[in-house]
Amino acid sequence: MTTTTAPTTPGTTLREGAFGPAVSLICRECGTTRELGPHYACHECFGPLEIGYEFGSVTREQIEAGPANIWRYKALLPVPDDIESSPNLEPGFTRLLEARNLATELGITKLWVKDDSTNPTNSFKDRVVACALSAAREFGSKVFACPSTGNLANAVAAAGARAGIRTVVFIPSNLETPKQVNSAVFTENLVAVDGNYDDVNKLASEIAGEEDGWAFVNVNVRPFYAEGSKTLGYEIAEQLGWRLPDQIVIPVASGSQLTKVHKAFQELIALGLVEDKPYKVFGAQAEGCNPVATAFAEGHDAIRPVKPDTIAKSLAIGNPADGIYVLDIARQTGGAVEQVSDDEIRDAIVLLARTEGIFTETAGGTTLAVLKKLVATGQLDPERETVFINTGHGLKTLDAVSGSVGPAATIAPTYDAFVAANLA
Amino acid sequence: MTTTTAPTTPGTTLREGAFGPAVSLICRECGTTRELGPHYACHECFGPLEIGYEFGSVTREQIEAGPANIWRYKALLPVPDDIESSPNLEPGFTRLLEARNLATELGITKLWVKDDSTNPTNSFKDRVVACALSAAREFGSKVFACPSTGNLANAVAAAGARAGIRTVVFIPSNLETPKQVNSAVFTENLVAVDGNYDDVNKLASEIAGEEDGWAFVNVNVRPFYAEGSKTLGYEIAEQLGWRLPDQIVIPVASGSQLTKVHKAFQELIALGLVEDKPYKVFGAQAEGCNPVATAFAEGHDAIRPVKPDTIAKSLAIGNPADGIYVLDIARQTGGAVEQVSDDEIRDAIVLLARTEGIFTETAGGTTLAVLKKLVATGQLDPERETVFINTGHGLKTLDAVSGSVGPAATIAPTYDAFVAANLA
Known part of the structure; x- marks a missing residue:
């Protein structure tokens, strides 16, 4: 890691209020605080930086309006007060659906699904990319970029197009054509890299370290990005009527999302926007990429990296940066x-499609399958109110189920054939 | 057409308030009015029936809450007041985005895109199906069904799953596997019919005419469905700040959507929810399925059916039921x-993807291409505020652009290769 270059184009000065209520950057490892700016690694210990805030008065009414x-x-994000006037994809406020059929199926009393598959590019990545875009704009970045194999590439390419910022997206050159099209449709600068995702990621870090003015959403503007x-x-919390659930199940890739949802709940409590109450946070991984789940099961504090091999490709991060924080929160x-x-x-x-009419990608399948297992093993209390997060859309991982679903019958185009098929 | 059978299961009685402010069914051909019920064709002239209302007081504040x-x-739909308590996909209130980059590209002063690609199953069909589902529920229908090749199949299968009603979806057996999967994931009863879409449609009408209790969304509950x-x-209107645009461009398949948007604007004026003002309505078709556009160009009052041959498959209705009403409204x-x-x-x-970060399907491409042509030919005033509707998601028609977009470069995973590619 390096802090010598930055997403800031030389000569750029930050405007007043560029990051709203955010006031500092805090190292999550050593706690050192530094001034807010285009930094992503601690200058003392190279640990990851996180945004610190001084919130003003924030009311439910203000949010609801x-x-x-x-x-x-x-008012709770590192974005300026006039954020709505800058073209962006306007993600979020997706459905929170009570999943009654699914609850019955699993033997749970009260279950909700937070469905992020209906975001602009059909995954939760639109949230984080929107915050990264705001930071890139405030830093005067000249390029908006990311390495990715899927959801992130879609979100960055689309958000960059709408913002009118030069956007460059790096993908492994062996990525399937449909996935390439999902991003290439938005940007002239899709760059195929001969190598695997790790190679692409490493190249991105190298470019971020060499080129001024390049904002790599998940590298050098990561502190701002992650807050999304x-x-x-x-x-x-708001959609539950300003209260917290008893239990929540969240997929774990880097682990960032889980830690941020917990952070959000803590902030809402601190601000008096919801009542303080205990809640349990559960993380979901695939067996083919299980470093955090393994550490949890074995009672370890450190994460042993793995080489991913699972259909849940959007969760396939073998060495998750926030894994240790996920362990902390779960425990x-x-x-x-x-x-x-x-x-x-x-x-x-x-199961999710047949019970609730939501087509999730493999990450959401992982989360629901873990929820099911947690009930079966008695780790999750079926009597207590539970939420699980669906982070993306099944249209992006069609192959996962195309072998297991299909027509129930093939008939001739006649009423007699219909009757004979016994469908009535 | 027949009115002898109905979506009503024998023995079902309608409950009070089953259809909210709706009070009657009105024939669009002869104007004959009949009592509200499970009917879809006029008993006098077999013309299509439309919902009549007696609206109570409806305020902006009430809607905004x-x-x-x-x-x-x-309060403006044929649904009961407790509609929100019945499980449904909760579609709508999708983004209205100001399309500044696109406006600049087209030389238009003020342009908005209404983006229905972020609906639950990624097309506007979720709106109409939600209203059809409510009707089916009130009629006590035992089966929720449709013939379809795409968006409608997805929407019906998903909505039926969540509602817990038996759902049967009929598709042509030669439909591509990905499209089959999009519906099969939601329902056990996807039925492949050996024939083309017309054969499937004809079979659906036959079943609707023979079986009691089958609600075919776009056949025997169509009056309720279309209102969505x-x-x-x-x-x-609400998202513009309770006012109407000067010009609106809408795709034309059956023509129903265009006539209903116009109806909605007229209702809002009549209710005093927006100021009365002139606005122009434009319809968009593909050359490969252009019966309404042809009639308009030739000044005819009747529509001559065509055999569709276009990539805009969701608009490929050769004999559009509402075509003559579209002509009327446009004129x-x-x-x-x-x-x-x-x-x-x-x-x-x-163009839409690169300027606004929205990936539309071929129907949306048709609408935008027509908008562009209307400006170029002087039929649409570029100085006046314009809205166009994007009805569906590009993930469903990937093939349309997979030949025309792709990586700009393929490079080795090194910084030197990056520099040589001249991307900085």
């Missing part, structure tokens, strides 16, 4: 981190 | 119905 997207929470996931937590709150097989993931995708 | 979905307009499209008009308001080629459609899909 805001737009039906994440900017209703702008807090909005999932705010929305769940502190009385939750857990569990893992499921690819077959369990496939089954869960179909 | 409602949920962020179509049920905020329940009004919500597009309500949302556009009355000073609008037009235009047509564009498949190449223009493909270009428009990429």
Whole structure:
């Protein structure tokens, strides 16, 4: 890691209020605080930086009067007060649906699904990218970029197009054509890299370290980017009628989303926007990429990296940066981190579709399959109110289920054939 | 057409308030009025029936206090007052985005895109299906069904799953596997029919005519179903700050959506929710399925059916039921119905993605391409405020652009290769 270059184009000065209520950057490892700016690693210990805030008065009424997207929470995000006037994809405020059929199926009393598959590019990444875009704009970045194999590439390419900022997206050159099209449609600068995702990621870090003015959303503007996931937590609380659930199940890739949802809940409590209460946080991983679940099961404090091999590609981060924080939160709150097989993931995708009419990608399948397992193993209390997060859309991972669902019958185009098929 | 059978299961009685402010069914051909019920064809002339209302007092504040979905307009729809308590997909209240980059590109002063690609199953069909589902529930229908090749199948299968009603979806057996999966994931009863879409449609009408208790959304509950499209008009007006645009461009398949958006605008004026003002309505078709555009261009009052051959498959209705009403509205308001080629459609899909970060399907490409043509030919005033509707998601018609977009470069995973590629 390096802090010598930055997303800031030389000569740029930050305007007053560029980051709203954010006031500092705090190292999550050593706690050192520094001034807010285009930094992402601690100058003392190279640990990851996180945003520190001084919130003013924030009321439920003020939030409810805001737009039906994440900017209703702008007073809690590192974005300027005029954020809504800058072209962006306006993600968020997605549905929180009570999942009655699914609850019955699983033997749970009260279950909700937070469905982020209906975001602009059909995953929760639109939330984090919107916050990264705001930071890039305030830093005067000349390029908006990311390495990715999927959801992040879509979100960055689309958000950059709408913002009118030069956007460059790096993908492994062996990525399937449909996934390439999903991003290439938005940007002239899709760059195929001959190598695997790790190679692409390494190249991105190298470019971020060499070129001024390049904002890599998940590298050098990561502290700002990551805060976008807090909005999932705010929305769940608001949509439940300004209260917290008893239990929440969240997928774990880097682990960032889970830590940010917890952070959001803590902020809402501190601000008096919801009542303080205990809640349990559960993490979901695939067996084919289970470093955090393994550490949890074995009672370790450190994460041993793995080489991913799972259909849940959007969760396939073998060395998750926030894994240790996920362990902390799961243990502190009385939750857990569990893992499921690819077959369990496939089954869960179909289960969610057949019970609630939501087509989730493999990440959501993982989360639901873990929820099911947590109930079966007694780790999750079926009598207590539970929320799980669906982070993306099944249209992006069609292959996962195309072998397991299909027509029930093929008939001739006649009423007699219909009757004979016994469908009435 | 027949009115002898109905979606009502024998023995079912309608409950008080089952259809909210709706009070009657009115024939659009002869004007004959009949009592509200499970009917879809006039008993005098077999013309199509439409819902008649007696609206109570409806205020902006009342609507704004409602949920962020179509049920905020329940006082204007044929649904019961407790509609929100019945499990449904909660579609609507999708983004209305100001399209500044696109406006600049087209030389238009003020342009908005109403983006229905972020609906639960990624098309406007979720709106109409939600209203059909409510009707089916009130009629005590035992089966929720449709013939479809795409968006409608997805929407019906998903909505039926969540509602816990038996759902049967009929598709042509030669439909591509990905499209089959999009519906099969939601229902055990996807039925492949050996024939083309017309054969499937004919079979559906036959079943609707023979079996009691089958609610075919676009056949025997069509009057209720079609009203769902009004919500597009309500949302556009509300999201503009309770006013109407000067010009609106809407795709034309059956023509129903266009007529309902116009109906919605007229209702809002009549109720005093927006100021009365002139606005022009434009219809968009593909050259490969252009019966309404042709009739408009030739000044005819009747529609001559065509055999569709276009990449805009969701608009490929060769004999559009509401075509004559579309002609009326376009002429009355000073609008037009235009047509564009498949190449223009493909270009428009990429144009929208690159300027506004929205990936539309071929129907949306058609609408934008027509908008572009209307400006170029002077039929649409570039100085006046314009809205166009994006009805669906590009993930469903990937093939349309997969030949025309892709990586700009393929490089080795090194910084030197990056520099040599001249991307900085």
